[in-house]
Amino acid sequence: MFYRTAGQFKTTYRDDQALFPIRQDAVLVAVILILAWAVFPFIATEFAFQTLLIPILIYSLAALGLNVLTGYAGQLSLGTAAFMGVGAYACYKMLTIMPWLDPIVAILLSGFFSAGVGVMFGIPSLRIKGFYLAIATLAAQFFLVWLFEKWAWLYNYNASGAIQAPNITSVFSGGTYVSGPLATSFTQYYMVLGITTLLTILTINLTRGTLGRTWKATRDMDFAAELIGINLMRSKLSAFAVSSYIVGVAGALFVFMWRGAAEPNLFDIPLSFTILFIAIIGGLGSILGNYLGAILIVGLPVVLNTVPAALGLPLESAFVEHLNLMIVGGLIIFFLIVEPHGLARLWGLARQKLIVWPFPY
Amino acid sequence: MKDTDGSYITEDGRKIGGVVMEMKNITLKFGGVNAISDISFDIREGEIRAIIGPNGAGKSSMLNVISGFYIPQEGEVWFHGKPRPQMKPYEVARQGIARTFQNIALFEGMSVLDNVMTGRLTHMKSGLFAQAIWKGRAEKEEIANREIVEKVIDFLEIQAIRKTPVAGLPYGLKKRVELARALAAEPRLLLLDEPMAGMNVEEKEDMCRFILDVNDEFGTTIALIEHDMGVVMDLSDRVVVMDYGKKIGDGTPEEVRANQEVIDAYLGVQH
Ligand SMILES: Nc1ncnc2c1ncn2[C@@H]1O[C@H](COP(=O)(O)OP(=O)(O)O)[C@@H](O)[C@H]1O
């Protein structure tokens, strides 16, 4: 009923290939975009910016990157955090070496470094698959974090071994500070939102076209893919490149637009798993799912911390942490067993029901 | 009525041209097993060439050699009058050779339309950045190729399941979608591995009609493996008979049917 599709006929292939062939979907996306661009930033508190809005966007972007590789091209990776680290350190070094570089440009360029490193570590995927590939990416994870610690040049020989986001302005924010202690959350939110929106659109385009089909064919049946003319090496390595680019940009945003500083162990396995959980809970092979998953994973601890307290039942922080882990763990098991396509699929089913409602079919 | 290069017109008026592909003394071994022993045969432009033989005779292995998926220990594959250098399966596909598989090999996570669109991948040229931007080159290419794919979908009468995920389709339809994916590539040589296996009589009739129409309307050269002798006799211009990796017969359906060795080895045995 609400999702009535009757009367919406496609008369050209162009219309049929439109991003949101169903009008209600287009409306929904428009509403979300208006909220994100014109409503949230004006009503959000500093707390909401820092604990919800900005991290949700950055985690969504990282999960989007992982999803390209794992959800679309079928190559499992446990090294996401390390590739985020490559993006962050690349951005840091670029801004050190070229202080005149606009930080937003630097962030977008830093993805190319993680893409290069991603392709390098993606080479084993040409020979090994599944579990064994996951182990190889885990090796990349360990190696890169080790490198972030040991290669003092990367953090400008700081005594602390950490990298710090400097105060820098950008033309993209109209000349105000976008990184460092002087930057406002409001500005940073818009920078993150802009980059996330841009990369999401580009990724949607890639996944719905030739490359997307190449990746999915590689994922679904690699030998058949090769026999119909797909160069598996190019397919897999392009997935590693695009994925690592997005993940690297997310890593740079993570440090420069949100945390403000980072130590090497920030990019260790727990972060890789968090991103993987977001992708799984949201739905592998879905764009929307990354956002749903990030809202859940980032939002859950905030809700557990604030809602009971507001109801006069404050929970101990250790308890909240454990409760959070238990819920996330339960959700992972639920989605892996019951609904491997994640929240995005649940939304798809709900949408299907809305299309035919109030009739059962 | 044969030309100097052997080209001729069939009784039903189709033109059979010169040799497009020639297998020369192919031997393929798996460990100690000879899947193919010293087999030679050719495929002519525009013909329907059947490969028959009992299970395990080496028929699928032969198609896999043509596809570049198996590399024979001995022998050469000649394509358009030249020995073909060793190449990867995707390079073979790009030379205009498309195929279907004995055990359906569709991309289960994709819709019918997307599966058929993958058949066009070898024709799609826009680069990564053009695709990311979409508007312009990539969109134009997508629409042009979609039009070709829609023609194939109409041709095979699968319009109604266009947007359906292939995973849940019945077996007969999956086989048809697989043929659609191969046809979408507009191949010069089409390899079909048991396209009618496991189908009921009606589905078989449909499939026979499609194969004949493809050959007739587009002039596509077809090499197919089939068990059903009746089908083979109806469809094919020439037949290669294999048994235990050896070639035991080669000729028109009538010649093959009259060949005593073939009768002993194959026709006499119940399958
Ligand atoms: N990949 C492989 N590894 C080992 N043996 C194989 C392989 N493929 C085929 N064979 C063997 O080669 C022989 C021919 O198989 P195949 O070409 O599938 O026969 P057909 O298609 O005529 O039924 C069989 O004995 C089979 O077991």
Ligand SMILES: [Mg+2]
């Ligand atoms: Mg076979």
